[in-house]
Amino acid sequence: xxxxxxxxxxxxxxxxxxxxxxxxxxxxxxxxxxxxxxxxxxxxxxxxxxxxxxxxxxxxxxxxxxxxxxxxxxxxxxxxxxxxxxxxxxxxxxxxxxxxxxxxxxxxxxxxxxxxxxxxxxxxxxxxxxxxxxxxxxxxxxxxxxxxxxx
Numbered sequence: 175x176x177x178x179x180x181x182x183x184x185x186x187x188x189x190x191x192x193x194x195x196x197x198x199x200x201x202x203x204x205x206x207x208x209x210x211x212x213x214x215x216x217x218x219x220x221x222x223x224x225x226x227x228x229x230x231x232x233x234x235x236x237x238x239x240x241x242x243x244x245x246x247x248x249x250x251x252x253x254x255x256x257x258x259x260x261x262x263x264x265x266x267x268x269x270x271x272x273x274x275x276x277x278x279x280x281x282x283x284x285x286x287x288x289x290x291x292x293x294x295x296x297x298x299x300x301x302x303x304x305x306x307x308x309x310x311x312x313x314x315x316x317x318x319x320x321x322x323x324x325x
Contacts, residue, residue, distance in 0.1 A: 196272060203268045211257040215240065218253045224265070255292040 208229065210221040217237040221230035231254075237246060266279035271277060281287040 181288070200268060204265060207261055207264050209257045209261040211213050211253055211260060213249050213253045217241065218246075218249050220250065220254040220257045222254065222257040222261045224261070226261050228254055228257075265294065 195219065205224050207224045208221060210218040210230070214232065217234040217240050219230075219232040220228060221232075223229040233246075234240075234251075239247075241249060262280070262283070265283055269279040269282065277287060316317055
């Protein structure tokens with residue numbers, strides 16, 4: 175009977191090690207995600223890493239001549255957003271194989287998986303404690319005057 179338990183424990187440990195190895199592999203794959211997107215006209219290239227953080231931005235030599243500053247800024251934003259979207263898609267594809275079949279990888283990354291909107295909403299602010307009359311110095315002419323009268 176001891177042998178049966180030992181075999182079960184060994185099997186559980188082996189499953190645990192496989193799960194940890196798979197988790198480590200997924201973590202490495204997620205950390206290695208990097209996406210670069212170049213604008214259609216080639217003047218802006220945005221590179222984002224894991225989680226969509228901007229890690230690089232390249233402006234072509236003619237970017238300032240080709241675009242007014244406000245247009246260039248808009249192009250940088252749009253190009254970065256496209257790179258973030260592609261990185262998110264790679265993140266979802268990386269996570270999908272290790273998630274239960276009914277789990278939405280996008281919802282998991284957003285932090286909303288299996289949650290209803292009311293569960294995600296922030297809690298209402300705590301009610302304010304009423305201020306006692308003796309603490310409300312605004313109701314007096316001057317609390318310093320009161321201190322002088324008591325001496």
